[in-house]
Amino acid sequence: MSLPKLLMWIGLERIKADSFVYRGNGMPLSIQDLLTIQKMPSTDEISLQTIAMFYEEHLCNRQFYYELKHRQKILRLRFKQGDLCHLLGVHYVLRGSQYAGESGFQKLKKGIITFDSLMQANVGGFREVQFRMLYFPFIYQLIHGPTMVINDPHEPNRVQAMFTFYNKYTERYVELKLRPEDKINPIFFIPVSFGDQRKIKPRTKVEIINQKILDYDDGYSLDT
Numbered sequence: 001m002s003l004p005k006l007l008m009w010i011g012l013e014r015i016k017a018d019s020f021v022y023r024g025n026g027m028p029l030s031i032q033d034l035l036t037i038q039k040m041p042s043t044d045e046i047s048l049q050t051i052a053m054f055y056e057e058h059l060c061n062r063q064f065y066y067e068l069k070h071r072q073k074i075l076r077l078r079f080k081q082g083d084l085c086h087l088l089g090v091h092y093v094l095r096g097s098q099y100a101g102e103s104g105f106q107k108l109k110k111g112i113i114t115f116d117s118l119m120q121a122n123v124g125g126f127r128e129v130q131f132r133m134l135y136f137p138f139i140y141q142l143i144h145g146p147t148m149v150i151n152d153p154h155e156p157n158r159v160q161a162m163f164t165f166y167n168k169y170t171e172r173y174v175e176l177k178l179r180p181e182d183k184i185n186p187i188f189f190i191p192v193s194f195g196d197q198r199k200i201k202p203r204t205k206v207e208i209i210n211q212k213i214l215d216y217d218d219g220y221s222l223d224t
Contacts, residue, residue, distance in 0.1 A: 031057060034137040039170050041134055043115045048088070051136055052108035055084050063188075063214050064143050069207040070150075074187045075163070077143065077178065078216060081105045085113075087194040088136060089129035093122045131172070135196040138169045142176060144211075149203035151177070159192040163206065172196040185221055 029037070029045050031054045059079040066075045085091065085104035090113065099107065107113045115133075118126045146165035161177035168174075177193040180186050 035140055037137050037141075040131070040172075041137070043130075043134070046134070046137070047111070048108050048114055048133070049111040051088070051133070052084060052105060054137065054140075055079070056081060056109070058140055059143075061216050063216055063218060065212050065214050066148075066208050067210040068148075069209055072163075072187070072206075075178070076188045076214070076219065077191070078181065078188060079191060083191060084108065087191060089132050089194075090118070092129050093118045093125035131196050132194065135169065135172060135174050136194060138167075138174045139176060139194065141169070142167050142174055146176075146208070148206040148208055150206060152203070161192055163189070164203070166200060172198055173200045175200070188220060 027045065028047070029041055029050065031050060034046075034050070034054045035058065060081055062078075064077040066077070067073070068075060082101040082105055085100050085108065088108075090099055090104060090108075094113070097103065099113065104113065115126075142165055145167070147167055149164050149166065151161050151164055159177055159179065161179045163178045165176040165178065166173050173196065175193075175195050175197060176191055178189040179192050181188040181190045
């Protein structure tokens with residue numbers, strides 16, 4: 001391929017990739033702005049670095065306690081830094097342990113993994129998870145006032161989630177799927193999947209009687 005044709009091809013590929021990115025003309029949003037966000041932000045208004053700092057500051061290092069009108073009775077939800085890449089779907093774009101867990105979280109927080117770097121690495125993968133990432137800030141509002149449902153144990157469920165929190169924000173439903181953290185502490189749950197959906201299936205709802213925020217390790221047993 002001649003140099004002029006190569007340069008033209010590169011230019012077309014960049015335009016093609018850029019067309020997948022939801023861009024806007026708004027001002028950059030702060031961590032505080034994300035607590036009360038009312039619409040899905042654009043990639044110009046938010047960064048993965050801001051999302052990581054927001055996640056660490058407002059979701060980690062505490063537990064969200066829910067008293068239920070259900071045989072489960074109590075659900076204590078805890079977020080860990082190392083879960084963020086999975087919740088955002090980074091693994092659909094970048095492969096490798098360095099982009100997951102705590103290592104991946106630090107890359108998000110330091111601004112190494114960005115919307116642009118994901119798009120350049122894997123346009124198709126990024127396109128699949130772009131809305132998932134942009135809707136992620138709604139997770140704060142979701143966990144403070146969720147609609148809670150029971151997942152059908154007979155349905156195919158790779159993440160083995162027992163419950164789902166969901167609510168509708170603007171044009172999409174935001175879902176957070178939960179499963180028990182371990183067998184020793186069956187009332188402690190972890191988030192195993194986050195996503196956005198245009199439609200959701202009807203499922204049996206669980207009434208939340210009371211909820212509060214507690215210290216991260218409150219009530220957790222380390223006995224084996």
